[in-house]
Amino acid sequence: MKRTFTAAEKRFVFDSWKNGIGFSDIAKILDSKPGTIFTILRDTGGIKPCERKRSSSHLTLSEREEIRVGLSSKKSIRAIANSLNRSPSTISREILRNRGRRYYKAVDANNRANRMAKRPKPCLLELNLELRALVLEKQELKWSPEQISGWLKKSKPRQKTMQISAETIYKTIYFRNRAA
DSSP states (O other): OOOOOOHHHHHHHHHHHHTTOOHHHHHHHTTSOHHHHHHHHHTTTTOOOOOOOOOTTSOOHHHHHHHHHHHHTTOOHHHHHHHHTOOHHHHHHHHHTTTHHHHOOHHHHHHHHHHHHOSOOOOHHHHOHHHHHHHHHHHHTTOOHHHHHHHHHHHOTTOGGGOOOHHHHHIIIIIHHHHO
């Protein structure tokens, strides 16, 4: 089974490397393989990445660990949610997006949340050139983002790749243009 490192363990890897400790020695301390340590360092060029700060509304690693403990002791989702002062739907979504009740792992869930939160995410209109052409065509006709979005839903209902929300169009038009 693949070994997953916590944020503290990754910090230890970078700090140890910076202090001149080799792959093998770091691996022994963390009960891992030197190749794994090499991969962690290689992915960032050996430079410790900036610490990321999460919003207080997001689940923390300790909350995820409490979810794992609650699941292993067969607690209900509502009981887990009450103990964490969170909505049952938040706990339910967390469990479902991270392999379900039987296979939930707090560290893996936390790492996945970090990975999924990385920015910038590619803009839908930059990825799908056909969709972009249609949106630009309708914008030239002075259609609003709501009209464009609604028209796409009606004219291409079976093509999910040709669907876009009005909000995404607004963000693309106004935020991207401001940055340029």
